[in-house]
Amino acid sequence: MRKVVSQDGTTIACRSTGDGPPIVLMNGAFRDHTIFDALVPELAPHCTVHVYDRRGRGQSGDAPHYAVEREIEDLAAVIDDAGGQAVVFAGSTGANLALEAALAGVPITRLALHEPYFRTAPHPKPPADCMDTLKALLAQDRRGQAAEYWLREFLGLSAETIADWRKAPLWATNEANAHTLLYDTTILGDFEVPTARLATLRTPALVLNSDATGDWLRDAARATATALPAGWGMQLPGSWHRIDTDILGRVLAGFTTT
Incomplete structure (x- = not known):
C-alpha cells in the first residue's frame, strides 16, 4: 500500500484498483481496508476503487490524541490523492464519519451509506458510562x-x-x-440522528439497509435518509448488518458511474 500524509502528519495507507470514476470505501468499527476485499473486484471493472486503513489500524499511523477532525482530514487526504473529489461509500460507524466529513466540506460528490449507527426511539442507547x-x-x-x-x-x-x-x-x-x-464511540456523539445539521447537507446520499438486519439498524437508516434533503433509502438482500456483496457491488457501480 502507498502512503498519503494527513494534515497532522499522520501517514494513511491506501490502495487503488480499477478504472473509471473514483469511489472511496471507508470501514466501520474494528475493521481495516481488508473488509472490502470481496467488494473491490465487483467495483473495479466500473470504477477506480480507493480503500484505506483508518488511522490506528492496519498500515496507517496514529497520533497521541484522537479527534474526529483528524479522521475527516484523513479522508480528505485520500480523496485528494484520488483526484480531488470522489463518491464515498461507508458503513456503520464509518457512515457516521462520512456524514461528518461531508458536513465539514470534504469534496464528496455523492454519499452511499450502509446502516449508519444511530439510535432512534424506541431503541435504547448504550449506557451513559x-x-x-x-x-x-x-x-x-x-x-x-x-x-x-x-x-x-x-x-x-x-x-x-x-x-x-x-x-x-x-x-x-x-x-x-x-x-x-x-x-x-467519539464519532457517535449522543447516538442520535443530527436532524438539524443533516438538513443543511445537499450532497446526494443513498442510504442502504439489508432486508434481514436488526430493527434498530433499519430504523436508523430510514431516519437518516429522511433527514437528508437529497437522500433516499434502499433496502437490499442480505443478512444482519450486511448486504450481499454482488448486489451491493452492482448498486454502488451504478451509483458511481451515473
Whole structure:
C-alpha cells in the first residue's frame, strides 16, 4: 500500500484498483481496508476503487490524541490523492464519519451509506458510562473484553453470538483494533440522528439497509435518509448488518458511474 500524509502528519495507507470514476470505501468499527476485499473486484471493472486503513489500524499511523477532525482530514487526504473529489461509500460507524466529513466540506460528490449507527426511539442507547468503561478496560489492556463490551452494549449481540465471534478468524483483528473503539464511540456523539445539521447537507446520499438486519439498524437508516434533503433509502438482500456483496457491488457501480 502507498502512503498519503494527513494534515497532522499522520501517514494513511491506501490502495487503488480499477478504472473509471473514483469511489472511496471507508470501514466501520474494528475493521481495516481488508473488509472490502470481496467488494473491490465487483467495483473495479466500473470504477477506480480507493480503500484505506483508518488511522490506528492496519498500515496507517496514529497520533497521541484522537479527534474526529483528524479522521475527516484523513479522508480528505485520500480523496485528494484520488483526484480531488470522489463518491464515498461507508458503513456503520464509518457512515457516521462520512456524514461528518461531508458536513465539514470534504469534496464528496455523492454519499452511499450502509446502516449508519444511530439510535432512534424506541431503541435504547448504550449506557451513559460506556466511554468510561471502554477506557478502563483498554487501560488495563483487556482488549478482548473491551471488544466484547462494545459488541454487547453497542450492537446488542447476545452472549452466544459473541462467543461465536470469538471463535472466528476475524477475532484477532477485533482485539488488535480494540483501541479504536474509543475513536468510533467519539464519532457517535449522543447516538442520535443530527436532524438539524443533516438538513443543511445537499450532497446526494443513498442510504442502504439489508432486508434481514436488526430493527434498530433499519430504523436508523430510514431516519437518516429522511433527514437528508437529497437522500433516499434502499433496502437490499442480505443478512444482519450486511448486504450481499454482488448486489451491493452492482448498486454502488451504478451509483458511481451515473
